[in-house]
Amino acid sequence: MTMLPIYGATAGHEDVSGLESIQDLGRLEALMLRLPELVGRPLSINSLREDLQVSHKSVARWLEVFERLYAIFRIPPFGSPKLRGVKKEQKHYHLEWSLVPDMSCRFENLVACHLLKWVHFEADSKGRDLELRYFRDVDGREVDFVVLEGRQPILAVECKWADAEIGKGLNYFKARFPECEACQISSAGSHDYVSPEGIRVCPALGFLA
Numbered sequence: 293m294t295m296l297p298i299y300g301a302t303a304g305h306e307d308v309s310g311l312e313s314i315q316d317l318g319r320l321e322a323l324m325l326r327l328p329e330l331v332g333r334p335l336s337i338n339s340l341r342e343d344l345q346v347s348h349k350s351v352a353r354w355l356e357v358f359e360r361l362y363a364i365f366r367i368p369p370f371g372s373p374k375l376r377g378v379k380k381e382q383k384h385y386h387l388e389w390s391l392v393p394d395m396s397c398r399f400e401n402l403v404a405c406h407l408l409k410w411v412h413f414e415a416d417s418k419g420r421d422l423e424l425r426y427f428r429d430v431d432g433r434e435v436d437f438v439v440l441e442g443r444q445p446i447l448a449v450e451c452k453w454a455d456a457e458i459g460k461g462l463n464y465f466k467a468r469f470p471e472c473e474a475c476q477i478s479s480a481g482s483h484d485y486v487s488p489e490g491i492r493v494c495p496a497l498g499f500l501a
Contacts, residue, residue: 324358329393407439427448452481
């Protein structure tokens with residue numbers, strides 16, 4: 293029996309097909325194996341549909357199945373009248389981030405899981421109206437994560453593998469939402485300072501702590 297890699301373990305075909313009536317388990321498995329390579333960028337269902345030679349409806353339904361199995365989670369984009377942001381394509385991450393082959397994307401996935409956990413904790417324990425999103429505009433400027441409270445951005449986070457200049461997308465976002473806390477964190481970097489624009493740059497360990 294072929295096994296699907298789901299959330300750090302494996303799920304048999306019977307487990308998946310028992311959740312929903314899915315016949316094409318070969319392409320379902322191909323989708324799950326493809327997803328870790330696509331972490332960190334907007335997820336195009338149309339591109340996946342073309343790669344797998346199946347319908348748009350099938351790919352959309354399979355992604356929902358993976359979410360219900362706690363294999364992945366998706367975050368929507370943040371749009372605002374101040375920004376020409378994309379409004380439809382979501383980004384996805386794996387609950388088991390070790391599945392992601394690229395180290396930089398794996399680090400971004402790890403941060404996504406920590407932010408999601410924090411958002412859920414604050415909502416459950418304090419009743420805060422928080423959402424985890426990302427930002428990307430039509431000109432390609434992007435911020436990896438944006439936390440909203442009452443639909444207003446309160447935290448913007450950009451992930452870098454090593455020390456680097458502050459991303460253009462983060463500078464752009466901070467200029468338009470000056471009251472929003474903005475951070476650029478790195479996995480292997482050591483820089484720790486606050487820019488003149490009020491953006492905190494620091495190692496991830498300090499931020500996640």
